[in-house]
Amino acid sequence: MLDANVKTQLKAYLEKLILPIEITVNIDGSEASREMQDLLNDIAELTDKITLKETSEAAVRAPSFAVNRVGSNMGIRFAGIPMGHEFTSLVLALLQAGGHPPKVEADVIEQIRGLEGEYLFETYISLTCQNCPEVVQSLNLMAVLNPNIRHVMIDGALYQDEVEKREIMAVPTVLLNGEVFGQGRMSVEEILAKIDTGASARAAEKLAQKDVFDVLVVGGGPAGAAAAIYAARKGINTGVVAERFGGQVLDTMAIENFISVKETEGPKFAVALEQHVKEYDVDIMNVQRAEKLIAGDIIEVQLASGATLKAKTVVLATGARWRQMGVPGEEQYRNKGVAYCPHCDGPLFKGKRVSVVGGGNSGVEAAIDLAGIVAHVTLLEFGSELRADAVLQRKLYSLPNVKVITDAQTTEVTGDGTRVNGLVYTDRKSGESHKIELEGIFVQIGLLPNTEWLKGTVALSNRGEIEVDARGQTSVPGVFAAGDVTTVPYKQIVIAMGEGAKASLSAFDHLIRTSAPAEEKVAA
Template sequence: MLDATLKSQLQGYLQNVTQPVELVASLGDGPKAAEMGELLEDIVSVSAGKVTLRTDGDDARKPSFEIRRAGTDVAVTFAGLPMGHEFTSLVLALLHVGGHPPKVDADAIEQVKALDGDFVFETYFSLSCQNCPDVVQALNTMAALNPRIRHTAIDGALFQEEVAARQIMAVPTIMLNGAEFGQGRMTLEQVLAKLDTGAAARDAAKIKAKEPFEVLVIGGGPAGAAAAIYAARKGIRTGIAAERFGGQVLDTMAIENLTGTPHTEGPKLAADLERHVRDYEVDIMNLQKAAKLIPASETGGLVEIVLENGASLKSRTVILAPGARWRQMNVPGEDTYRNKGVAYCPHCDGPLYKGKRVAVIGGGNSGVEAAIDLAGIVAHVTLIEYDGKLRADEVLQRKLKSLPNVTIITSALTTEVIGDGSKVMALTYNDRGTGESHTVELEGIFVQIGLVPNTEWLAEGGVALSPRGEIEVDAKGQTSVAGVFAAGDATTTPYKQIVISMGDGSKAALSAFDYLIRLAPVEAREAA
């Protein structure tokens, strides 16, 4: 099952196991069961006796296997083959169940251990989902730290009858004690925040006690990370508050146009960005959503950022890098059936629609690429574009038009998502040429119509926004408010690209530092 390279790597990792691990397999029949058996035997063969295998498991899900700390209740379960993106999850589960300490903040570890209650988690994942490993690894880590927490990671593509019965239509989907707990990417800290209701208040108290910064960055994507690095390298007090570190990059699959990096994936790049920021003395405040900006002219000298939890951060300068999110169709039924047939990540959720009919909304590069990818999985793809022609690169259009199970509809305005109360059944669109309404019967809709800036919270802060809601900036990244700069996808800077956001963030930090240098003599004169 594992090639020589993976076996060698796994052998090296398993040297860190300090407590005996037992694999308990419930294999059943079929090719996937045989593959799982080979995988488990390969693990045992390179473990130097630290891992043993039993094949008498009685789990109702087959094939599956449990990773158990021998003689204890500490265990995690994989229902399906944890390969692809999930191979790292398998390795970490072996290490953490085997006693190797996880790389988690000490406070978070104690918080997990202190959770009072019995928590049975189930996560539905797909092997092509780049966000799923974060959830699987977070919950596996929690299960390894607290024996009253159990976690099973389930490959939705392998257990399609179960997925259909539980109406799982997006990954990752997390169930807790049989009820839906959450969907989408979640870190260990985010899971804890939902379980531990007092965590938000404790975080707010810590934030209120912080001294003012010289540069405060709002947003943890490429622009925010670059800004924090460039500011910290100047030796000034720097903080970064992010709703989720990595931002939109976390939802990106393949990245092949980042200069100097021929290929990477969004979650890996996000982890690299955070690692780089942590190389400097930057106060990172993750899971913190900004709610309001109060300019220095109203506070007596410092820019204030009010957070959603009620706490405030103050700084001499602020760099806004809140990024953007997927644009919605804003038609009846979209909100009702989000994650119940309406999806925004074809890489993540595509495998759940194997053999079904889906639509892709949008004829730009993202939409056409999504349609091409989905055509290899689903029964049929209908691509719907508002414009009179596709806007994607010609090479992508040629590939799309060569596929036999794709229908392209242009000059079409999507008007409604139709469902049966629990899942999507169809969509309607108007032909912009004739005005006629049409219905397309389908099971899934993937929306790929661009981004909208995360700037609604700035409406009352005096920061000038464009008609599209983008932060207006000059050549130096300065906004209309003194001491407030901005960078990245939320600004009027054209071309929303990772490399441009990084440059924007660096420029904004240098501009903020220049502003501080010029401001300091003025403040000294006024103080005198």
Template sequence: MLDANLKQQLDTYLQKIVNPIEIRVSGNDSPKSSELETLASEIVELSGQIELKAGSGKRQPAMAIAPAGEAPRVSFAGIPMGHEFTSLVLALLQAGGHPSKADPEVLEQVRQLEGEYHFETYISLSCQNCPDVVQALNLMARLNPNITHEMIDGALFQKEVDERQVMAVPAVYLNGEHFGQGRMSLDEIVNKLDTGAAERKAAALSERDPYDVLIVGGGPAGAAAAIYAARKGVRTALLAERFGGQVMDTMGIENFISVPYTEGPKLSAGLEQHVKEYGVDIITEQRAASISRHQMLDLELESGATLSSKSVVLATGARWRELGVPGEAKYRTKGVAYCPHCDGPFFKGKHVAVIGGGNSGIEAAIDLAGIVKHVTVLEFGDQLKADEVLQKKARSMPNVDILTNAQTTEITGDGNKVTGLTYTDRATGDSHDVELAGVFVQIGLIPNTEWLKGSDLAMNRFGEIEIDERGATSMPGVFAAGDATTVPYKQIVISMGAGATAALSAFDHLIRSSMEEEEPEAVGQKEAAETVPA
């Protein structure tokens, strides 16, 4: 089950277990159950601190993990490999007494939660967003005896998936009721349960002293800006709804210079760790609401808090652009999806469409073609915009059809899930209906700058922040970088460079501002000296 490399890595991690633990496997006569039993046996062989026992979970196959002698509160219904292998490793370590690196205040908040919380999370092993949620809920279950969590591989429990109409992951249920969809951080989950947490945090944020450089956004541009600012020795903070930004939704990255291949979550984790090494004040689970200049630059947050700074770097990035057609919002997560890597497995053997003929759209079509029965690509223009190598690959696949001059006008369904779409042939004006089970929207990005409308910042008609070659905006002391700006190419490596430029420009602004403040005093001293008799 585990190759030699994985066994070596796992053996290294298991050395950190300080207390004995138990793995309890609930099996049946299926091949997947045999695989899970093999995996459990191989783990046990690597550590004398782990004992294998028979389980009695309501789902089979399943693996439950707990400190020796305790009833399990963390379990995996399915085989936690792929992206979930890290979730398995962390569950083993935490059950064995290895401490979490999460914020101590948040950990204590989890311990203090009152009530019974029984979580279930449906995932797919190809989903890069799912592990964040699984690991957060596993940790909560480990900390609080009133919390349980089970990861469920939707591919192995198709009947449940159909009954609950799960068509996008991660899908989280609490005490049998739908709790949340998509990536959620530990902070976000805890704050959703602890209703008074937001007000307490807002009050605490408003009491913080002003910063020298305040970065808004936690993607590559924001991370680079934070590192470059902090290295100058100035008081630096980074504010973001979540760390990683759009990169967290990117599966394969093959054009990051000097790194032949990496994945978005891995790169984001590296960025976060690098930023933390410089003592940057990282503020997450917060959204900016407005920016204005008074004695300093004041950033008002949606939570009601206000942060002040001598300079600001805006790196709010962008998000997937929506079609804006009837049916899209109604069937979101019910057949309308934006992440082919996450949700593609739920359409195995079915007909799906990809809207968009750029690189992201054609890459999505190629990936989906290996899972689904058939892919129809609809491109609004008269030709695809993707790189030629991608176009050639897509056209070579027998289950991929490409339609150009195709304007999607409606996504249709039966009230519960997508059943098709309607498009207009822009060359003839004819309308066509296509029966399908899923629609993956890949039509580019839209900048996260709506909150800046009405401010003194100049933006273009696309909502991008206008900047000069130094990253300066039209508002003194405010700089910007990355996908939210007028920079022509939206690439990770370009965003990082732009973030560094903006931070260096902010530091230059701080120096010049301090010199201007000191200059009147220096002039006065010179005049006084000249009036003193010799």
């Protein structure tokens, strides 16, 4: 199952195991069971710390396997073959169950161990989803640390009957004790904030006690990370406050144009960003959303948690998010057929009819990817021709199960109350309305800057972007901005990082000039 190179790398990781592990495999006569057995046999052969045990429990999903420290009661189960993006989840589960210390802050570990009650988490994933592993790894870690917590990773492609019965239309979807708990990427801190009701108040109290920062960066994407590093290297008090460190990069599948790095993936790149920032004396405040900016000699940033942070200068790097169509039915059927990540959710629509809205590079790439999974793809473009690169268009038009409709304005998403069943569009040339019957809609129409909370504070363009000058200065003294949230053209990682560095250097220059002592008057 595993090739020689992977085995060599995995063997080196498994040498870090301290305590013995037992893997209990629940199998049936399926091909998937055979593949799971082959994978686990390959792993067990690499270390004497792992033993395998086979069962055929009717009440337990098959094929699946549980990972447990010998003599303990850990609740980690994989209902599926954790390859692809989830292979790392398996390796981490083995390491943590085997006593290797997790790379998590001590207060987070203490918070997990202190949770009371019984928690059964079930996470539906697809092996092509780059957002799923963080959720799986977070919940597995919680199951390692607290015997009251149990977690099952479920491959939606393998358990299609469950996906249909539970109406799972997006991954990752997390159920807690049988009820939907959350969808989309979630860090361990975000999960804890949802189940530990007092966590938000405790965090707000700690934040309110922080000293005034010299530079406070709002946003943890490439621009924010670069700004934080450049500020910290000046030896000044630097903080980063972000909803999720990594920002939009976390939702990016492949990165092949970051100079000096031939290719990488968004989540991997985001981890590297955070690790680099942590090499410096930077106060990282994660899972915090900024809600208001108050200008002044000391600038205030009010957070959704109720806390207020203060700084002499601020760098705004809140990035952008997927733009929505803004039509009836879109919000109602979000994650019920309306999706924004073809890599994540595409496998859930295997053999079904879907549409892609948007004819730029992202839309055409999505249509190409989906064509290999679904029965049929209809691509809708508002303009009179596709805007994607020629090479992508040639590939798209070569696919037999793809139809392209231009001059199409999407006007409505329809459904049966629980899931999508169609899309209505208007032919912009004839004015006629048409309905397409389908089960999924993937929206790929560009980005929207995260600036709603800044309206009336800093000058924004008619597209909602923060207006900045060549130095990254906004209309408010001491407030700078960088990255996709600004008017700077070409929304690229490498550009965002350069702009983040520039904005940080400008903030430092502002600090020097505003804190310099006034010249003494010379007597005549």
